Amino acid sequence: MKVFVDANILVSVLNKEYPLFTHSARILSLSGNKQFQIYTSPICLAIAFYFAEKKHKTKLANEKIALLCKHIFIADATHDVVQLTLLNKKINDFEDGLEYYSAIKSKCSFIITEDLNDFYFSDIPVLSAKVFFEKHVSKIN
Numbered sequence: 001m002k003v004f005v006d007a008n009i010l011v012s013v014l015n016k017e018y019p020l021f022t023h024s025a026r027i028l029s030l031s032g033n034k035q036f037q038i039y040t041s042p043i044c045l046a047i048a049f050y051f052a053e054k055k056h057k058t059k060l061a062n063e064k065i066a067l068l069c070k071h072i073f074i075a076d077a078t079h080d081v082v083q084l085t086l087l088n089k090k091i092n093d094f095e096d097g098l099e100y101y102s103a104i105k106s107k108c109s110f111i112i113t114e115d116l117n118d119f120y121f122s123d124i125p126v127l128s129a130k131v132f133f134e135k136h137v138s139k140i141n
Contacts, residue, residue, distance in 0.1 A: 001136070002037045003030070004075065004103035006113035009129055010040060010048035014064050015055050020114055023129035027112055030137065031071040038072040041102040043095060045074070075102035090121040097121075110136075 005027060012020035013028055030036040045065060052061035077098055084104075085097030096118045103111055103124070111119055111126045119126040127135070 001035060002039060002106060002108040004039045004108040004111045006099060006111065007044040007047035008114045009112055010044055011051045014048055014052040023133060026133050027129045039075045039106050039108055040072055041075045041099050042077050043098050075106040077102050081105060093118060
């Protein structure tokens, strides 16, 4: 199962932000489970790096992002992704559109975010980390 994680999931793990950290870390830990492929976009990584750098400084933020990237897949943010975002009149936030279409192009089945309302236009399920884990992971393990 391919799962796309939004920047807020990454930030909560990189910066150990509670209470989100507990559930977000569980989602990212699925990268070690052969039944799941965890994806994010370059845009999400840039956002996560920005907040990690503010908290941990550049060197440690780079190390954290590098470690993260060893365990997850990076969805493409291509010309097509940009064009689809621009053409979708339902999308008000360009960044969310880029993330959404990156997830779609990577054939992700879910978007995991703590800002559920950001993806009001989504045709694929959008869940919080806690709800995703309860509905789709706890039954497997």
